[in-house]
Amino acid sequence: MAVRRGEVHALLGANGAGKSTLVKILAGVHPADNGVVHVDGRPISFQNPMDAMNVGISTVFQDPALIPDLTVRQNLQLSDIDEAAFTPWLTWFELEDLDLDALVRDLPLETLRMVDLARALARDPQVLLLDEITAALTADQAERVFALLTEWREKGRAAVLITHRLAEVRRICDRATILRDGRNVALFEPNASPDATNGAATGTMFDVDEHDLVEAMLGAEVTELEEKDESEPLSPNQQGSRSASDEVAFSVRGLTSGDVVRDVSFELRRGEILGLVALEGQGQERLFSLLSGDRSPSDGEIFVGGRQRRWSAPYDAVGDGVVLIPGDRLLALLPNLPVRQNLVVPLFSRIRQWLGIPADERQRVRNAIDRLSIDTRAASQVRRLSGGNQQKVAIGRWLVAGFRTLLCFDPTRGIDVQTKRETYALLRELAASGAAILLYTSELAEIPLVCDRVLIMHDGRFVEEQDAARATESSLLTAAHGLEVPA
Amino acid sequence: MSQAPLPAQPAAEPAGLAARAAARVAEHPTLALTGILAILVLVTGFVEPNYLSVSGARNTLLQAAPLGILAGAQTILMLTGGIDLSVTMIATGSAYVAANQSPEGAAIAILLGILVGLVVGSANGVGVAVFRVNPLIMTLAMSGILLGLFTAWAQTILQGSTQMGPFLKLLGGGSFLGNRVPYSVVVWALIAAGLIWLLRRTGWGRLLYAIGDNEIAVRLAGVRVWQVRITAYIVAGVLGSIGGILLGGRTGAVDLQLANAFLLPSVAAAVIGGTSIFGGVGGYTGTILGALILSVLNSMLTFLNVGQAIQQVVYGGIVLALAWGYAGLTRRA
Known part of the structure; x- marks a missing residue:
């Protein structure tokens, strides 16, 4: 060139x-x-x-x-x-x-x-x-x-x-x-x-x-x-709420953390993808660290399957099936270790799992790699993988271990068009099989494609809820700036 | 050259042989270590022809067994990004307790000796994992505390026998099969098998590597990192105890300087064997070879009869050279 x-x-x-x-x-x-x-x-x-x-x-x-x-x-x-x-x-x-x-x-x-x-x-x-x-x-x-x-x-x-x-x-x-x-x-x-x-x-x-x-x-x-995407749009307006059931998998009430997250409440149903939209720095990072057990809220309650939970570490959240895919890939990866070692870490989070290796470990890793089509040419060290493949590894470790509620923080930031599409399809698939997914994204165009409902956060609060299928970039942006959306 | 991309020239590699050899070695570091070990054995045999015999090998292994076990403790901790500078004091203390309790019988002596490692390892683990004290500081301070405690106790509650019992002497210094195979090597082999299994075939082993590479990612995966760290320090403490008891058995009588000289070699054996001080990389196979290399080196310097001072300089220099050469190789990989 x-x-x-x-x-x-x-x-x-x-x-x-x-x-x-x-x-x-x-x-x-x-x-x-x-x-x-x-x-x-x-x-x-x-x-x-x-x-x-x-x-x-x-x-x-x-x-x-x-x-x-x-x-x-x-x-x-x-x-x-x-x-x-x-x-x-x-x-x-x-x-x-x-x-x-x-x-x-x-x-x-x-x-x-x-x-x-x-x-x-x-x-x-x-x-x-x-x-x-x-x-x-x-x-x-x-x-x-x-x-x-x-x-x-x-x-x-x-x-x-x-x-x-x-x-x-x-x-x-x-x-x-x-x-x-x-x-x-x-x-x-x-x-x-x-x-x-x-x-x-x-x-x-x-x-x-x-x-x-x-x-x-x-x-x-x-x-x-x-x-294909254009001919059969994934958006739910024709299909009703695609796979969401009425069973609430995860909910929070009055969640507060200093003045960064204020009085946040929502319900997340099984089979549902709930979008979250916010401008930079509106408290979404803190919210996710509260929801994943990484930080304790100063006020408010978290419910999993209807029962109130008090978490002191991600250990507790993961034990309740609530897992996080962090926005910063470096927080989810073991950069110098192979893909396999990265994927299996959550399999050993309980002490009783320490003295052994599940007989199907290899198979599970294989399945996750295939399902995400992770490019394993540079598999001996994850830091040598491309950004998109690293993101797949970050997602893959929860495919290996299993979960019920998935918290996704901007999973498609900085990855290419095809990996983005694969990621949307995967999220829909996971929701269809009964997972509850909370998806924060900085790409507003993703919302109508992937989500069922969307919440808009501004200055630490939820200010709006919109039907994702009808959400447009302009309506989302207006709300994200804390402005009234004209009806 | 805007349009057509140039066809890739088939690479005519200059200096291909050397580069490929280096790459091969970097891929299989144990091969290189085995080579170094073989060369050292031959050189030592050249210096002292009697060394290439059963008794020469036995003496080297007798030296290597306690070192290898102490280096095992360092390997485990270094994989998590930690280190144990108190491992030689744990060893000394355990041997001291075992000698003191020898009149009560070998079983009690061994159990109480190992209890020292359990207790001290737990304390180190809690300090590092819960109170987040830097491992260097934590274990260095622990080493000082132990030296003080045992110096005081030697006059009071641990007054009495400083001789190891006959069973422990046999275990540490004796051999079987016509005086060919030292018992301590059997103990070492069992421990080595156990460590290699732990590191390669258990979830705990996977977590050690993972924590050494990125603790935050492990925490977000739902692991209680402190649990892994504490258990690692406990295992290291127990290994320190076992190494100390074998060492005490070999020398017969114990004093408070028993294992002092093993601190640098225990770290060096792991580093030479390819375990990174920064965590996440390494394994016990390399450490075994590292311990053997250092033991042969020690014998060689003894045979050369160059005096203690020069021995120290040469020993330190060779350890540095090995560590440096290894780092260069693995960086290229």
Whole structure:
């Protein structure tokens, strides 16, 4: 692939296609086994990240590359960045109020992404590599990034943007390279005629059909899947409440935790998928840690199967069949251990299970891997799996162990279209077999596809309930901002 | 080069042989360790031809058995990201109690000796798992406390015999089959089989690795992590006791310095065997080889007759080199 000056180049592909690996090679983190990188026509070999920076390549990786126990300022000093070059970028991102002496671990993820980006920009690079920069950002922050990229292009610099959001690609990218299974399978170059290339400000990828991109990313079979989706929508409006029974599996009353979660009550029925929608930082993280037994509420009651439960640790919740798939995959994975070891951990949560291994352990692992179609090529260490496959492992450990109530925190964040679809289908399947599922998601488009009902949380409270089938992105967003939804 | 992706060149690997050998070794670290062990045995045999005999092997194994058992305690704890710096004081204390109780009979001596490991291991476990004291601090402090307690008790409640009973002497230093196979090696073999089974074929073993890799993920999987940690420290304490009793039996008489010299080797044997100090990686097979390597090394340095000071320097240097070489190999993998 080639990246030109004055272009924003999209790098697309399904999970595990090799996007992040390519970025790491370009950034000098991994050595290339083979092949050559040319910068301004000269072949360059990178031994370490410094080499890449010295030729003007600056990278923002998928996970914030900041040291949590240092302050922002100390992190800057560590990477030898001049504050004077850094702060203007913060201002650009409307973060001028950021306290540079705040510990990185105390800052929210989306701020860290912006700090990371500002740091990369402060090096005044020629080429900017952005690995899923927008995945954790709020909509208005993403807008700032897009504005930046537009300006970047006008300055004649180059940027490579990795994203799963095709709308972004069509909006701001000039060309797109598609990777599949580690190979460059397609290049979308809508303005191939030579006179068009310098008309930079037009988002020319806009002329490309999203379906063509998806097809190139996933190979042919997926487009069929998509058509199937459209022909038989999963949404419940025709079918009534798909699989929900009247039996309440899990309910909470007046749940409160400081002033982060306030007086939350809801009922979750067997066979039901209850959606939860909220803007960033409305107490949803805390709510999930209360519901999974990781924290004790300061007030309120939790009922499982009609009986009140008092939990002091996830141990108790899991014992009642209430399990959590956390939003941060790192909280669910054993990064250095094989897929198998990851999947079996919940099988041994009780002391009586310690002195042995269930005879069907192998079979259960096999089943979970097959059911989730986990790509086991890099199975010896889970940290080498792609993001989507890691998410599957996080889900898989509960398939192996079994559960009755599933708490899913944003399970499709940062994973590709196909894995998302697989995840929806799996959740529906689990609900149909009698599980109760609470699904928090930051992708509003998922709600009508997957959920039966949806609750909207704002400032620690549930402010609305909507019928998921009739929920639109705008009605959900309005409610999530704490506003009345016009009837 | 915008359109057609370049066809991948069939890789003409330079320096392929060395790289492949390194990769092979990294994949099967036990092979490398066995190789190192064999080379050390041959070198030692070259220095002292009498070493390559049944009695030479027996002496090495006699040395290796207590070390291997103490290193087993470290292996278990290191897998969880912990460590036990009090293991040699547990060993010494257990041997001391066993010697003191030897007049009451071997069974009582052994049981009370092991009780020391049970109690101290539980205390370590509670400190680390419940009160969340750093394992280094917890066990180092415990080691100091034990030394103080036993120094005081040696004058009071543990006054009396410092000689191991005949059965314990036989167990620690005796051999059978025409003086060929030491009893302590049989004990070690049984313990080794038990440890390997625990680590590979039980849920508890799986949890040790899992906790060492990511404690939070294990907690969210519904495991009470503190239960696993406490039991690990208890098992380590009991192993420390058994190692100490065998060591005491070998020397015959016990004092409060009995197992002191084993602290560094017990950690080193596990590290050389490929168990990571940071947890999650390793196993007991490697530790066995590590303990054997260190014992042979010890014999070699004794035969070289270079004096205590140089012995110490060479010993430390070789331990460092092995650990470093191993780390380099596994990082490449």
